[in-house]
Each structure stands twice: as C-alpha cells, then as structure tokens.
Amino acid sequence: MTQLVFHHDIEQLKNLPNGVIPVHLYGVGNKKLQIANIGNKVLDEVKRLSIEPSDVVMDFLTIALAVTAADTFVLRKDTANGWCRSLSITLPLCQPDIWQANKTHLEQILHFLSGDIWQFNFQAGGKLPPQPHKLNSRAKLVDLRNKGCVCLFSGGLDSAIGAIDLLEQGYSPVLVSHSYKGDKSRQQMIVEKFNQSRYANQFSQFNAIAQPHLNNGGATEITMRTRSLNFLAFAVVSAYALQEVIQKEIDIFVPENGVISINAPLTSLRVGTLSTRTTHPYFIQEIQKLFTAVNIPFTLKNPYQFKTKGQMIAECKNLPLLRQIIPDTVSCSHWKRKNQQCGVCVPCLIRRASLHYAGITNDAQYEFNDIRQILINQDRKDDLFALIRAIHQKNDRNINQWVLQSGRLPIQQLNQFANVFVDGLNEVEQLLIANQIL
Structure with missing residues (x-):
C-alpha cells in the first residue's frame, strides 16, 4: 500500500x-x-x-x-x-x-x-477556512448578487448547453470551472460569446485549479479518474458562498448527456474502470448521500440524464447562440496532445453524431475531418470499430443488462437508461450511414 x-x-x-x-x-x-x-x-x-x-x-x-x-x-x-x-x-x-x-x-x-x-x-488540525477578501479590497470578487444556482462549466459542449438552458430559464448561474491548462482559454471563448449576448451580467464565474506537482522528477499518472471530485468540491465551495448570500437552497447542476454519463462498455474489453465514471448516476447518488450525512446541504442535478447529446443540441433553448459557440467547445479526450480535437475517439464520434442528428454543420476542425480516413489508420480505428460492434449488437443484446455493466442504476429507471443508450448508438449509426461506413 x-x-x-x-x-x-x-x-x-x-x-x-x-x-x-x-x-x-x-x-x-x-x-x-x-x-x-x-x-x-x-x-x-x-x-x-x-x-x-x-x-x-x-x-x-x-x-x-x-x-x-x-x-x-x-x-x-x-x-x-x-x-x-x-x-x-x-x-x-x-x-x-x-x-x-x-x-x-x-x-x-x-x-x-x-x-x-x-x-x-x-x-485533527486541518487547514482552517481562509478569511475572505472584503468588498473594499483590490481583489476581483465573484459577484454572487442575484445569482440562483451553480453549474459545472468545463468548456465542453454539454456544459455550454447546460449554461445556456439555465440562463434561458432565468436561473442566473455561477459557472464553476476546473481550469486545467488549455481549458481556461476555451471556457473564456464561450463566456465571451455569452457576454456579447443578452446574458451579459446574468451569470458569474468561479475558476480554480488544483495544480499537483510531484517535485521529485518522477512520472505522474495521466488517467485521472477522480478529477470530478475536485470539480464538485469547487462547486460546493461556490454553492456555500451563494447560499450565504441569497439565503436559499442551492442546486448544483452537472450537465452531461445520458450516453456518456452511463458510459456502458462498448465491448467486453472496456468493462470496468477503463471507462470514466465521473458523472455516472450511481456516483452522483452516493456523493449526494455523503453530502447529506456530513451536512453539505446542496442537491446535485443532471437535467440531461435521459437525453442523448443530439437531443440536447436539438432541444437547446437558444440554438442560434449555440451554433456560434459549438466550434469553441471541446469534447475530445485527447485534444491537448496537439491542441486539436482528434475526431476519432468515442467522445469525438458521439459529438459528431449528435451534430449530424441536429442538422448542424459548423463544427471545430478535427485531426481527422473525414471519418472514412479512420478506417485505413491502423492506430486510430479502435474506438470507431468498438462503436460499430456495439451498433451491430444493439438489436440482439439485453440492453438493461448491458447498461448495468458500468455500475448500479436505479431499477425503476432502468428502461430509461437503456433507451437513452440505444438512442445514442442510433445517432452514431446514422452518422456512419451518411458517411457510407455502414
């Protein structure tokens, strides 16, 4: 140990x-x-x-x-x-x-x-809460006046939709970001477009970064399966401050499409923790129980638990603004390697399928703009082929058992989880048919 x-x-x-x-x-x-x-x-x-x-x-x-x-x-x-x-x-x-x-x-x-x-x-002897900056200090303060909720804001497409939908519903969110290197610039591009719209002054931002340094010259782990815990911690700190200001119960919104949230294994080789569980319903449920037990009084909500990414886009409450923002958002799991989205990983393929479903053609540039190029690239085709195998199996397998492979799910909602997973595969299938891959 x-x-x-x-x-x-x-x-x-x-x-x-x-x-x-x-x-x-x-x-x-x-x-x-x-x-x-x-x-x-x-x-x-x-x-x-x-x-x-x-x-x-x-x-x-x-x-x-x-x-x-x-x-x-x-x-x-x-x-x-x-x-x-x-x-x-x-x-x-x-x-x-x-x-x-x-x-x-x-x-x-x-x-x-x-x-x-x-x-x-x-x-005993933990770090005590810091004394906050006062209103008359020179520090730039987070404006919590007239704000109503907290929303995780990663710079991804789902979080952009989540923020837009909350703003359209008059929630006035505090957008909380874990600003890794490169992420912050993407987040600010989106925020700049918010500020140029009717949403100016209707939201605030809280940004922080953990910045772990080993300081011994050794290698560090890159899988980072626990990164969502920091994200949630920053949200909890923000929610506590907001609650103290407005004296109302605060919701923390975690916008994520149901397909990625469930993250059912596409093949038998992908079962278990080789897939991320950062917004899995069981994880969110258990964190909520922990919050209740230790008296952290906030409710975690994912309004898109039973929506595909395509449905999220098509049903966005301000689609004209979203169209402008889409090229600035990031879905790729590897984009920092070349500062460009690859277009071939599972998140990229689901993104591309969702835009196809919603009839939107303006997107970011990918390393592989032509999906058919992936077929002849021996090193990059694994995720595409995993999705193709899953598409071929979706009409024959027990979908309820399939989605349970990624973790426990509420039995009373199992059919809904199964349906959103199949709907997500259908979106990818239509993209591949349109590109003459299927």
Missing part, C-alpha cells in the same frame, strides 16, 4: 519514513526535499467569493485535493495488475470526527470512481 501524508504546514512533512510521499496542501512544496504540493493557488480563488466556507465544506475541498494528488502521484503501471492501486492517505481536517463516521462510505465511492483501494486516516 502506497502511503501519502498531507499537511498544510510543510514542517510536518519533513523527515518522514522512506517510501512515504509527503504532500504540501495549499502550499508550494519543496523540490530540494522532494515534498510534493497541490492547491497552491486554490485559497486565493476561494477568498474571492467573499464568504468564509464552513469547516465541513473546507474539509471536502481538502479531501478532494488529497485524492487528486494521490491519483496523480502514484502510477498504475507499477501495480500488480497494471491498474488497481492501494492508497493510504493521512490527512488533517477541521472536523475529523464527522468524516471518520463516513470514512467507509467515502472509500467505497472512490473505489467505484477510480477502481483503487482507498484508506483514509483523518486527524
């Missing part, structure tokens, strides 16, 4: 036993002493909300950062099966007793999310 020890006081991380990974929380670490760090600039962003988080909300942010650090610093390839890691995390919190009572549930949620074995050792 790999041990990681976290603390906001770097002095507490010196002289640890060999093999233990020391991680400086909310600090800069120390390259000379090989002390890793995460969250160096997060508290500066939290202060811009002008509201001091509660201890429990602060603890959830601390836990999320620790999980992201462990997920980044420990390589899967070094494990016995090349995937499942055993991770022991020693972490000081403001309210360790509350989290200790819910430790087993948290560990189970993270196991579902990442496929790893998680073990927490919560201690």
Whole structure:
C-alpha cells in the first residue's frame, strides 16, 4: 500500500519514513526535499467569493485535493495488475470526527470512481477556512448578487448547453470551472460569446485549479479518474458562498448527456474502470448521500440524464447562440496532445453524431475531418470499430443488462437508461450511414 501524508504546514512533512510521499496542501512544496504540493493557488480563488466556507465544506475541498494528488502521484503501471492501486492517505481536517463516521462510505465511492483501494486516516488540525477578501479590497470578487444556482462549466459542449438552458430559464448561474491548462482559454471563448449576448451580467464565474506537482522528477499518472471530485468540491465551495448570500437552497447542476454519463462498455474489453465514471448516476447518488450525512446541504442535478447529446443540441433553448459557440467547445479526450480535437475517439464520434442528428454543420476542425480516413489508420480505428460492434449488437443484446455493466442504476429507471443508450448508438449509426461506413 502506497502511503501519502498531507499537511498544510510543510514542517510536518519533513523527515518522514522512506517510501512515504509527503504532500504540501495549499502550499508550494519543496523540490530540494522532494515534498510534493497541490492547491497552491486554490485559497486565493476561494477568498474571492467573499464568504468564509464552513469547516465541513473546507474539509471536502481538502479531501478532494488529497485524492487528486494521490491519483496523480502514484502510477498504475507499477501495480500488480497494471491498474488497481492501494492508497493510504493521512490527512488533517477541521472536523475529523464527522468524516471518520463516513470514512467507509467515502472509500467505497472512490473505489467505484477510480477502481483503487482507498484508506483514509483523518486527524485533527486541518487547514482552517481562509478569511475572505472584503468588498473594499483590490481583489476581483465573484459577484454572487442575484445569482440562483451553480453549474459545472468545463468548456465542453454539454456544459455550454447546460449554461445556456439555465440562463434561458432565468436561473442566473455561477459557472464553476476546473481550469486545467488549455481549458481556461476555451471556457473564456464561450463566456465571451455569452457576454456579447443578452446574458451579459446574468451569470458569474468561479475558476480554480488544483495544480499537483510531484517535485521529485518522477512520472505522474495521466488517467485521472477522480478529477470530478475536485470539480464538485469547487462547486460546493461556490454553492456555500451563494447560499450565504441569497439565503436559499442551492442546486448544483452537472450537465452531461445520458450516453456518456452511463458510459456502458462498448465491448467486453472496456468493462470496468477503463471507462470514466465521473458523472455516472450511481456516483452522483452516493456523493449526494455523503453530502447529506456530513451536512453539505446542496442537491446535485443532471437535467440531461435521459437525453442523448443530439437531443440536447436539438432541444437547446437558444440554438442560434449555440451554433456560434459549438466550434469553441471541446469534447475530445485527447485534444491537448496537439491542441486539436482528434475526431476519432468515442467522445469525438458521439459529438459528431449528435451534430449530424441536429442538422448542424459548423463544427471545430478535427485531426481527422473525414471519418472514412479512420478506417485505413491502423492506430486510430479502435474506438470507431468498438462503436460499430456495439451498433451491430444493439438489436440482439439485453440492453438493461448491458447498461448495468458500468455500475448500479436505479431499477425503476432502468428502461430509461437503456433507451437513452440505444438512442445514442442510433445517432452514431446514422452518422456512419451518411458517411457510407455502414
């Protein structure tokens, strides 16, 4: 079991036993002493909300950062099966007793999310909530006045639709972003178009980035199955501040089409944690239960759980604006390699199918603009062929059992989950027929 020890006081991380990974929380670490760090600039962003988080909300942010650090610093390839890691995390919190009572549930949620074995050792003495910037400070504050909800905003097509639909319904959201390198510029392109529309001054933004650094020259893990936990933590911090300002219950919207959310394995080789579960209904359900148990009083909602991406586009409440925004959005799982969407991965193919379904032709440029080129590229055709196999099987397989392979689902809604999965495959099928691949 790999041990990681976290603390906001770097002095507490010196002289640890060999093999233990020391991680400086909310600090800069120390390259000379090989002390890793995460969250160096997060508290500066939290202060811009002008509201001091509660201890429990602060603890959830601390836990999320620790999980992201462990997920980044420990390589899967070094494990016995090349995937499942055993991770022991020693972490000081403001309210360790509350989290200790819910430790087993948290560990189970993270196991579902990442496929790893998680073990927490919560201690007293956690990082206290930061004192917020005041209204008369020079810092640029997040304007929470007259805002009504929080919405995750990644710069992807689904989150853009989610934001537009909320704005059209008069929700005035706080758009929360985990601004990885490259993502922020995409997010700002979309926001700029919002500001040029009638939505100007009807929303606010909260951006933060975890920035884990190992500081020992070693390689880091790139699968990042737990990245959604940081995203949710930033949303929770924002929701707490908003609740304190408007004194109403706050919803956190997680806009994601049902096909990607369920993420049913397309082939037998893709079963399990080789597929991401960041918005899977079971994960969202269990996080909601955890929130209730620790008194984080916000409701997570995905309005598009039973919609395909194509249906989301076609039913968008401001389609003219969405048409302008589409080329700025990113769906690709590999786009940072060449700063361009590949056009051949499953998310790209689902995106292209959804635009075809909605009759929209203005899109971003892809590495493979002609889908037929994928057929003759030996190294890049796996995802396309996996989708083709799934399309051929959809009329013969038990769809309810198929969608359950990615994780538990509410039995009373199982037919709805099955229907949206098949509808998504149908959208891809129509794209491939139009391109004479099927």
